[in-house]
Amino acid sequence: MARGDDEAPIVASSGGEVFLASLDKMGGYRWPKTLGSGPLSASLGALGLDSSSRVLFAGGIGGTVDFGCGSATTTAAEDVFVAEFNQ
Numbered sequence: 001m002a003r004g005d006d007e008a009p010i011v012a013s014s015g016g017e018v019f020l021a022s023l024d025k026m027g028g029y030r031w032p033k034t035l036g037s038g039p040l041s042a043s044l045g046a047l048g049l050d051s052s053s054r055v056l057f058a059g060g061i062g063g064t065v066d067f068g069c070g071s072a073t074t075t076a077a078e079d080v081f082v083a084e085f086n087q
Helices: none
Strands: 017-025 029-035 041-047 055-061 065-066 072-073 079-085
Touching: 017 041, 017 055
Parallel strands: none
Antiparallel strands: 017 029, 041 055, 055 079, 065 072
């Protein structure tokens, strides 16, 4: 996905990442958010949007992931997460 005329495209570094992208009402690109940084570190299971335009998502993580408030590392092979993203 191209981030803009002066920015590089979003490229997965490991194949174990999830990314979110915000688009405006006309379909124009606004911002990206990438989760996961290693092999099989993040997988998306469900995605939804509530009436206040907050993105709700759930899935699995194993290893290190950053939801925007700093990195977290799991100790299990895979843990479940539920998160809200409202930017």
